[in-house]
Amino acid sequence: MAIEIKAPTFPESVADGTVATWHKQPGDAVKRDDLLVDIETDKVVLEVLAEADGVMGDIAKAEGDTVLSGEVLGSLKDGEAASAPAAKPAEAKAEAAPAAAESTDEPMLSPAARKLAEENGLAAADISGTGKGGRVTKEDVLNAVEAKKNAPAAAPAAKPAAAPAAVAVGEGDRVEKRVPMTRLRARIAERLVDAQSSMAMLTTYNEVNMKPIMDLRKKYKDLFEKKHDGVRLGFMSFFVKAATEALKRYPAVNASIDGNDVVYHGYQDIGVAVSSDRGLVVPILRNTEHMGLAQIEGTIADYGRKARDGKLTMEEMTGGTFTISNGGVFGSLLSSPIVNPPQAAILGMHKIQERPMAENGQVVILPMMYLALSYDHRLIDGKEAVSFLVAIKELLEDPARLILDV
Known part of the structure; x- marks a missing residue:
């Protein structure tokens, strides 16, 4: 069956x-x-x-x-x-084994020829028989021994001749490789082109002093990891929490356009862009307003592993009201991210770079990060977008605001 x-x-x-x-x-x-x-x-x-x-x-x-x-x-x-077909190959192998043994013993060797062949480590298959009925004679074995002695000298002479051909293929030829685009890559390309052609996309920039977050992380990272069963404290959880708070304050950034309607979402589902061998994927952190830093970090780490193994489910990839992309992990200093429709905005994180900054009338070296917010200008006004990004900057530069909700 x-x-x-x-x-x-x-x-x-x-x-x-x-x-x-x-x-x-x-x-x-x-x-x-x-x-x-x-x-x-x-x-x-x-x-x-x-x-x-x-x-x-x-x-x-x-x-x-x-x-x-x-x-x-x-x-x-x-x-x-399946049991019968499974047994047949085994039976076929068992029947084939004697047949192979018989063919190996062909041609037949005379007693003197067999002894001489064994002394020189030759199998019957290595010797061409010239005797009656294909029988191998002593002279045939001696000829095979002589041919075996000459074979090693001929082999090295052939190898150098093959080497230049292999090098020539690598050095002289203009090699091209054509492979079909994966469905995921094709879909990514389609969505990116659609986003740029259907949206009034605009990007606003700011910079954030990462020293307060870095000091906080340095002070508590070991205790955090110990308390939360090996979950490491990274920067992304702070950005997710800051973005969540800013989305509450500016609901238009958390909205989407559906035809002639604007849909305002009363929850914060934040997508985190993750790079994989198959392409960029954006799994969703759902209801981030109810998640703590440890839960955010643990979920992101789990999504990263699933993305590398190709195990992300459709449910984990569907939805989302806002996206955060961290090009800084690859060394990007500044970029303009593309909005992931039907969302209205995306936040781009970048590399932390030490730069001379003016602080209280003094020049100090601070770890700075450029932030970029790309948004759909049909739905979000410039004032709202800039205010949203400034709110994230202020929350990150003074993490106590996240706790005090100020």
Whole structure:
């Protein structure tokens, strides 16, 4: 009895998917819950697991094929049906072994030839027999021994001749590699182009003195990690909390446009841009107004691991009312992030750089970071955007404001 392997049911926002990788091939043994195939969609990679023990049957959709929700990908032979086919290869190998042994003993060696061959470490297959019926004679063995002695001298002479050809391919040829764009990368490209063509996008900049946050982190990071079971205190949690507070004060930045309507969200779901081998993904921290620093840091670390392993779920990637992107981890000093529709704004963090600054009439060296807020000018006025960014700056430069709500 064969069990159909079907594509998972895609969410409404996903029309179809692409077969990314088959982890089992026809004839492979399969255990229940083994990973059979990865389906890549516009947002995440979905895994299809085996429903029962058995043997992999025919594959209906090859790697690279487009599949719809619930479409048949292949078949899995269940345990009983698979037992017979599974035994056949073993039987075939057992039958093939004697046959191979017989063919190895051909051609036949005379007693003197066999003894001479064994003394020189030669197998029967290494010797060409010229005797009656293909029998190997003593002279045939002597000829094979002589050929073996000459073989090592010929081999090194051939190797240097091959080396220049390999070098020439690397040095002289103009190599190009053409690979199809992944669905995720294609979707990212599409959304970025749509955002720039459909929004009145504008970016405002400011800078923040990171010394107060750095001093606070240095003072409490060990105690924080010990109390919260190894969760490390980073900078991102402070930015998430500051952004959450600023979004409460300026609800238009937390809103979105739906046709001719403006939707004001009474919650803060902040997306954190995470780089992965497959491209940029933005998992969502939900209800950040109710999250503490430790919960934020722990969730972000978990999302980072899932992004690297391709394990982020559709639910973790869907929604979001605001996004924070940290190009500073890659050394970016200043950039203009692109808004992630249908959101109305995105905050860009950058590299912390020591710079001479004027403070109380004195020039001091401070760790400074440029901040960038890109926003949809159709919904957010310049005054509102600048005030929002200044609020984040003030909250970060005086972290006590986050606690006192001032």
